[in-house]
Amino acid sequence: MRKTYYRLFLVLISTFIISPVSAQKVGLVLSGGGAKGLAHVGVLKQLEKNRIPIDYIVGTSMGAIVGALYAAGYSPREIEEIVLKPEFQNWVSGRPPEDKVYNYYEAEPTPAALHLRLAIDSTLKTRVSAPLVNDVTLNYVLSTMLAPAGAISGYDFNKLMVPYRSVASEVFTREKVVQRGGSLSDAVRNSMSFPLAFRPIRGQDGRYLFDGAVVDNFPTGVMRQEFKPDIIIGVNVGDVAFSKYPKEKDDALLTSTLLFLGSNVADTASVGRNGIFIQPDLDGITAADFNKVKQLVQLGEQAAERKMELTLSRIQRREDTLALQQRRRAFQELAPKPEFKQITVQGLPREQQEFVRRFFRKTGTSYSPGDIEEGYYRLVNNDFFNNVYPRIRYDQQQKGYVLGIDARQNSNLTTDLGVLLSTRSMSNFYLGLAYRYLNRYLYTIRGDVTVGRFYNGTRGSFRVSVPGRIPLYFEPTVTFNNFNYQDTGGLLGTAAQNTQLQQRDVKAELKIGFSPNFRSRYTLSGGVFTNRDRYANTDEISSNALLDQDRLDGLTAAFHFERNSLNLRQYAVSGRRADMSLRGVAAREAYEPGSTAGELPGRNRNHQFLKLHLFNEQYFTFNKSDSVGSRVHAWGYMAEIVATTQGRFATYRASLTMAPAFLPLPDSRTLFLDRYRGTAYAATGLRYVKAIAGSLEWRTEAYVHALVRPFEREPGNALLARRGTVVSRPYLTAMTGFVYQTPVGPAALQFIRYDDPNYQFGVFAHIGYVLFRDRSLE
Numbered sequence: 206m207r208k209t210y211y212r213l214f215l216v217l218i219s220t221f222i223i224s225p226v227s228a229q230k231v232g233l234v235l236s237g238g239g240a241k242g243l244a245h246v247g248v249l250k251q252l253e254k255n256r257i258p259i260d261y262i263v264g265t266s267m268g269a270i271v272g273a274l275y276a277a278g279y280s281p282r283e284i285e286e287i288v289l290k291p292e293f294q295n296w297v298s299g300r301p302p303e304d305k306v307y308n309y310y311e312a313e314p315t316p317a318a319l320h321l322r323l324a325i326d327s328t329l330k331t332r333v334s335a336p337l338v339n340d341v342t343l344n345y346v347l348s349t350m351l352a353p354a355g356a357i358s359g360y361d362f363n364k365l366m367v368p369y370r371s372v373a374s375e376v377f378t379r380e381k382v383v384q385r386g387g388s389l390s391d392a393v394r395n396s397m398s399f400p401l402a403f404r405p406i407r408g409q410d411g412r413y414l415f416d417g418a419v420v421d422n423f424p425t426g427v428m429r430q431e432f433k434p435d436i437i438i439g440v441n442v443g444d445v446a447f448s449k450y451p452k453e454k455d456d457a458l459l460t461s462t463l464l465f466l467g468s469n470v471a472d473t474a475s476v477g478r479n480g481i482f483i484q485p486d487l488d489g490i491t492a493a494d495f496n497k498v499k500q501l502v503q504l505g506e507q508a509a510e511r512k513m514e515l516t517l518s519r520i521q522r523r524e525d526t527l528a529l530q531q532r533r534r535a536f537q538e539l540a541p542k543p544e545f546k547q548i549t550v551q552g553l554p555r556e557q558q559e560f561v562r563r564f565f566r567k568t569g570t571s572y573s574p575g576d577i578e579e580g581y582y583r584l585v586n587n588d589f590f591n592n593v594y595p596r597i598r599y600d601q602q603q604k605g606y607v608l609g610i611d612a613r614q615n616s617n618l619t620t621d622l623g624v625l626l627s628t629r630s631m632s633n634f635y636l637g638l639a640y641r642y643l644n645r646y647l648y649t650i651r652g653d654v655t656v657g658r659f660y661n662g663t664r665g666s667f668r669v670s671v672p673g674r675i676p677l678y679f680e681p682t683v684t685f686n687n688f689n690y691q692d693t694g695g696l697l698g699t700a701a702q703n704t705q706l707q708q709r710d711v712k713a714e715l716k717i718g719f720s721p722n723f724r725s726r727y728t729l730s731g732g733v734f735t736n737r738d739r740y741a742n743t744d745e746i747s748s749n750a751l752l753d754q755d756r757l758d759g760l761t762a763a764f765h766f767e768r769n770s771l772n773l774r775q776y777a778v779s780g781r782r783a784d785m786s787l788r789g790v791a792a793r794e795a796y797e798p799g800s801t802a803g804e805l806p807g808r809n810r811n812h813q814f815l816k817l818h819l820f821n822e823q824y825f826t827f828n829k830s831d832s833v834g835s836r837v838h839a840w841g842y843m844a845e846i847v848a849t850t851q852g853r854f855a856t857y858r859a860s861l862t863m864a865p866a867f868l869p870l871p872d873s874r875t876l877f878l879d880r881y882r883g884t885a886y887a888a889t890g891l892r893y894v895k896a897i898a899g900s901l902e903w904r905t906e907a908y909v910h911a912l913v914r915p916f917e918r919e920p921g922n923a924l925l926a927r928r929g930t931v932v933s934r935p936y937l938t939a940m941t942g943f944v945y946q947t948p949v950g951p952a953a954l955q956f957i958r959y960d961d962p963n964y965q966f967g968v969f970a971h972i973g974y975v976l977f978r979d980r981s982l983e
Contacts, residue, residue, distance in 0.1 A: 230261070230434045231258050231435070232261040232262075232263065232436070234423065234425050235262065235268025235269070236264075236423045236440060236442055237267050237268055237396075237418035238266070238268075238418075241443070241490055242267025242270070243505070244505030246501075246505060247505025252509060256523040259275070263424050263428040264396070265371075265416075266396055268442075269397060270393050271284060273351060277351055277353070277366065285502055287350075293495075298495070299340065315637060316623040316655070316973065317621030317637055318624070318949040320621050322588060323619065341582075344390075348596065349574070350390075353543075356541050356606070357539045361385075370383055370424075371393060371395070372396060373395040373396045373398075373417045374414065383427055388409075390597070396416060397416055404592065423441050425477075435479075437476045438476070439480060441482070442485060483508050485504045485508035486508065487504060541599055544605045545572035545606045545608055546605035547603065548607075548608050552611050556644055556645060561584060561610055564672050571605060572608070577608055579723055584610070588619045588641065593612045595608060595610060616641075618638075619639045620637065621653070623949075624949060625657070626971060626972045629969065631875050633655050634657065635653065637651070639651040639652075647669075649670065650666075652665040661687045664978055666680050678719075681713075683713045684978055690705075690707070691705060705740060705750075707752075708737075708980075714730050715732060716730045724770050725766070725767060726765075726766070726767050728764070728765040729762075730762065731760070733758075734757075734758070734982070735981075736758075738859060738863070739753065741753070753796070753858070753859070755854060755856070756795045757792045757812070758793055758795070761788060761789065761982060764786065765784075767784050773946075774974060775950075776894075776946075777824060779826040781821070781824070782821070783821045785819050786817075786818045789814075790815075790851075792812050794811075796810075796854070816850075816851070819844075820843075820844070822844075823842060824840070825841065827839065842889070842891055842892065845867070845886075845910075856924050857919070858924075861882045864883055864916070866881055867888050869908040869910075869938050872955075880960060881959075882916075883913070884913075886910055886912045887911060888910035890906060893906075900945055900946045902943065905942075909937055910938070911935050912932070913931065915928075936960035949973060952971070954969075
């Protein structure tokens, strides 16, 4: 009897000391599902709110990303803030950051809508890069966000703030790969490389790994094998296997979820008898709906809340909120100082490795995070390097981080295609080709051509790029432009005062450019040019009339500064562009009168003049978030000043054709308006942009400009020019219309008002970029 009481006492003591509640371990499994995986963030918020402990995490694809951030010490609130940022949409869509759109060091903006990278090997075999999501920004963001946790844990996933596993697959053998250590960003990136969407990265062992959803999209088995938790919480945002064939809705299911065929589906019973299965109601949402972040997070919260009573009853243990915050803070404070000591390169010959390293500039004896970011985006925007992948690892001996660059493939040939379709006779086709060769320096041969009725042009160049602390390039360039202003008036617009006008220019120059940072460039240039303007001096001429010709041959040199952080090549809604140039010209004019010149004689005359150009535009953007994402609401302004010492030319018309022009709207280049041309003018304008639905925007712009001592016709001879009053009256230009961004460029419908008696109102519609090469003296 005494023995019985003794045993009962021991049981009670052991039960009190080691209770099931205190020993209870909880594992969280997060499935893949593309954008639908953002619902995991809402589930995490509810679990922490209700003090449910999370001892282990296993994730696949999007679940691997959210799980890795949590395991790395980010709170659910911090993860939510990350995915709600407008920048997140750029990461998942492949768009570059707004201030990384233009890399002036590499190339200038073109009207191309399609950019193809090709590689030609020594056997002349051509390889075209697959059109996958551009992962340049996503790779960098994952590497930098997860690098501190990797350094703290010593690259052992068991030593993260929450022990973690990521599931990937080796598609050639259909092998499941459970990632337990190494680069945390690599593990995440491997798990989300869904075939035909995101490219795979080559691992340190030489293998390509793919999305874990291919073999195990709901890895409860991995959780059980790796961590053996007492209870599993499984959150599934992917497909679920049907218990029987869905005869009535099989067609609808097949068309709405093709990923069902290529990914492993969830077994709802795999969480076990005492587990909790959470399935957010994501009906009508697809794996690509990343713009529904807020809605997806809310749906995750609602799904977890519906199962909270069951969760609380099965998991009696509670996480102390204050202790969790302290543990998270203590983990984050162990992160080493963000200094980079070394840049390593693999996958390229030795001379190319050195070229890559020179993209990164040091601040003192180490590289700052800013140095690394600047160099990385310069590198990935160089078309010679393809599939550039960053790895960040902490080196205990050097007491700093090491950036490893993997650039195994190169593209030595690129092609650009663009088409402009317009309601006026200005439609054209653009083709560009470039070939690159890298040894000690990068050599680029580039050529492009535009063919159309209004505009024809071509440009060829040979560039020698020298990266370094101040990236430098030398570029001999030849440019040809030909503008034919006949019949560009279009809908509701009469012809301009003189529709018989052709402008042609050719320039050969040497450019020396250097770029102190990604967004700006300084250029020194000098060369020879020929401008030839052919025109009539009357509004109505016969078909056999001989046009006047005014030719200007000479030398020109210029200093040019450009800074551009606009988010789009045309119809931007955010960012800033500044442009300043000073040009000198020494040339000789040769005038040959035509049949409309009356008694005017031919003449030859020397001209020397300077031209100063100042330009600035900036947008102030306000994003309004709703259930379908972020809608743009922006204001912008523009200011421009031009002043030259350019004198009069042989005729009134020649004086205007040689003068700078104020071109406020995309179609302004296609119209020759007397009141918009002069040797000196000042202009300012306001722009308003409001998103209507999706990518459709309503855009309104208004400008005022005034000419300083504009050219006027001589009272005694209207063919000649004289200087007018000191300052002209203000001229008003206005436009309102709609813009929609398409895969081939912007589509726009505009209603326009110019302050010109011969072209006052007009309607202009186009698809594609309305961009032209600069003329010889611009």
